[in-house]
Amino acid sequence: MAGRIWFLKVLVCAAIFIASSSFADNVSSITRFSSDDDSLFLTPLIDKDDIARARTLSEVKLGKLNYELRSHSGYITVDRLLGNHLFFWHFPSQESEKAPLLMWLNGGPAVSSMLGLFWKHGPLEVNTEKYGTNYSLRKHTWVGPFSVVYVDNPVGTGYSFSEVGEAGYKLTQAGYTHDLYNFVLQFFKMFPEYKTRGFYIGGQSYAGKYVPALAHKIYTQRHNESADIPLAGIILGGPYFDPPTESVAFFDFLYAVGAISYYDMERHKANVKTMYQKFLEGGIVKQTFSELFTDLVLLKELPLPSLDNYVTGKPADYNQVQTIMSSPEMRKAVHVGTRRSYFASNDNLSERYGPDVFVSTKPQMAVILDNYKVLIYNGDYDVVVSSAMIEAALMSTKWSLQKEYNNTRRRIWNTPDRLKGFFSYTGKFCRVVVHGAGHQTPHDQPDSSLEMVKGFLYQGCIKPEN
Ligand SMILES: *[C@@H]1O[C@H](CO)[C@@H](O)[C@H](O)[C@H]1NC(C)=O
Ligand SMILES: *[C@@H]1O[C@H](CO)[C@@H](O)[C@H](O)[C@H]1NC(C)=O
Ligand SMILES: *[C@@H]1O[C@H](CO)[C@@H](O)[C@H](O)[C@H]1NC(C)=O
Ligand SMILES: *[C@@H]1O[C@H](CO)[C@@H](O)[C@H](O)[C@H]1NC(C)=O
Ligand SMILES: *[C@@H]1O[C@H](CO)[C@@H](O)[C@H](O)[C@H]1NC(C)=O
Numbered sequence: 153m154a155g156r157i158w159f160l161k162v163l164v165c166a167a168i169f170i171a172s173s174s175f176a177d178n179v180s181s182i183t184r185f186s187s188d189d190d191s192l193f194l195t196p197l198i199d200k201d202d203i204a205r206a207r208t209l210s211e212v213k214l215g216k217l218n219y220e221l222r223s224h225s226g227y228i229t230v231d232r233l234l235g236n237h238l239f240f241w242h243f244p245s246q247e248s249e250k251a252p253l254l255m256w257l258n259g260g261p262a263v264s265s266m267l268g269l270f271w272k273h274g275p276l277e278v279n280t281e282k283y284g285t286n287y288s289l290r291k292h293t294w295v296g297p298f299s300v301v302y303v304d305n306p307v308g309t310g311y312s313f314s315e316v317g318e319a320g321y322k323l324t325q326a327g328y329t330h331d332l333y334n335f336v337l338q339f340f341k342m343f344p345e346y347k348t349r350g351f352y353i354g355g356q357s358y359a360g361k362y363v364p365a366l367a368h369k370i371y372t373q374r375h376n377e378s379a380d381i382p383l384a385g386i387i388l389g390g391p392y393f394d395p396p397t398e399s400v401a402f403f404d405f406l407y408a409v410g411a412i413s414y415y416d417m418e419r420h421k422a423n424v425k426t427m428y429q430k431f432l433e434g435g436i437v438k439q440t441f442s443e444l445f446t447d448l449v450l451l452k453e454l455p456l457p458s459l460d461n462y463v464t465g466k467p468a469d470y471n472q473v474q475t476i477m478s479s480p481e482m483r484k485a486v487h488v489g490t491r492r493s494y495f496a497s498n499d500n501l502s503e504r505y506g507p508d509v510f511v512s513t514k515p516q517m518a519v520i521l522d523n524y525k526v527l528i529y530n531g532d533y534d535v536v537v538s539s540a541m542i543e544a545a546l547m548s549t550k551w552s553l554q555k556e557y558n559n560t561r562r563r564i565w566n567t568p569d570r571l572k573g574f575f576s577y578t579g580k581f582c583r584v585v586v587h588g589a590g591h592q593t594p595h596d597q598p599d600s601s602l603e604m605v606k607g608f609l610y611q612g613c614i615k616p617e618n
Pocket of ligand 2: 215216217286287288
């Protein structure tokens, strides 16, 4: 019975997907833009090739910080049938005219990518000491080596929304990939200078699904002249890209740090394998994300204060980002109008991702590893996606250099007075473990993380292969 419901859901989603793609070419169907909405919708301008106006209108004015920061924000319409609009905030590099574009996606599911901006590597950071809950300029930002666009994904997250409300939510890989792909096509029309500079897609945690799926979609369209996207590579932090293997290996880290007994490790592993079997048989459809996740990460019985960083015990602070993004001044600056809600994390949406939890992007990852540059990093204090989990997924990813990766040896990344981490370099694949960091890696180790992405960009990894 449950199997049937699962199948029906897939059918319904597929139908919406097909319907929306055929409408996407119908320019006159953008009648859904509410005329009384004071948000900035850029798609009508992009459609008319009025790029200059789109760029001017999307400029962000942040008071005193204007002299130091150039940025653009607004909405791009990614599903014209449903009226799905993705919110973005884009920071061009002011360090280099040649800096490639990095698109950044947070995970969750349903966590706003403004967390990436304010909590990890954007040019602005949460600053509670000086201003209450406010922001100031960040010292170690990835905007410099890269131009970065932070995108709230999927619709229902952050400021991204659907005009049909929850009916517009994209709950499957095909669904959210469709929306993200349409975003990328239009973004390159609005900022064509990036066509010759290279494109990276980055993200963390649950974005371990979004990023390879989107990169794979771009790969399949690589010979399509009307969709010429200069994909150079992907960057993944603590990625949850193969839940079946990673969720079993979750218990290895807890056992290694002594948080659970050998007996419990074996018992929990068996439990997860049973859950996965149930998923394969189609029986997991009715469970919410939190119901599944409570079991997968032992939420109720774990003695650790935070899954993000088991040493500091500090999680990312969603409330501060919520406060900053929803202030009237910020709404005005980033062109989102006055009426819409902002969700640093949308629990109602994430709850509906239960059926997506066990869906793997390992097959897509294998294609990406064979065709593009890939950086996968994680912090060694990360519990929720530990090194053991990522290795379990990687060792079972069937790409052309799998054997070589299996047999690779880690190199030490350090300075005379400090251990920064460990890395290996296989083909175009750079694997890094950042020492002293948790799940929010660049927040915990800003300078090492910046050095890491620069190394990846300019020489392939922390150090070139010798
Ligand atoms: C295009 O949109 C118009 C107006 O909404 C509609 O009447 C027409 O049927 C649409 N055409 C296609 C091919 O979808
Ligand atoms: C927040 O920070 C900005 C930029 O530093 C500053 O102009 C503004 O006055 C601050 N707001 C508050 C409420 O402190
Ligand atoms: C090529 O890309 C355009 C724009 O995304 C799309 O409409 C078209 O269907 C693609 N062609 C093929 C053969 O996939
Ligand atoms: C979340 O779902 C509950 C129950 O359906 C509903 O009452 C509430 O308004 C929803 N919250 C948001 C922010 O959509
Ligand atoms: C890589 O290692 C994994 C785990 O031991 C193993 O299952 C897989 O067959 C190995 N693959 C190759 C090509 O050596």
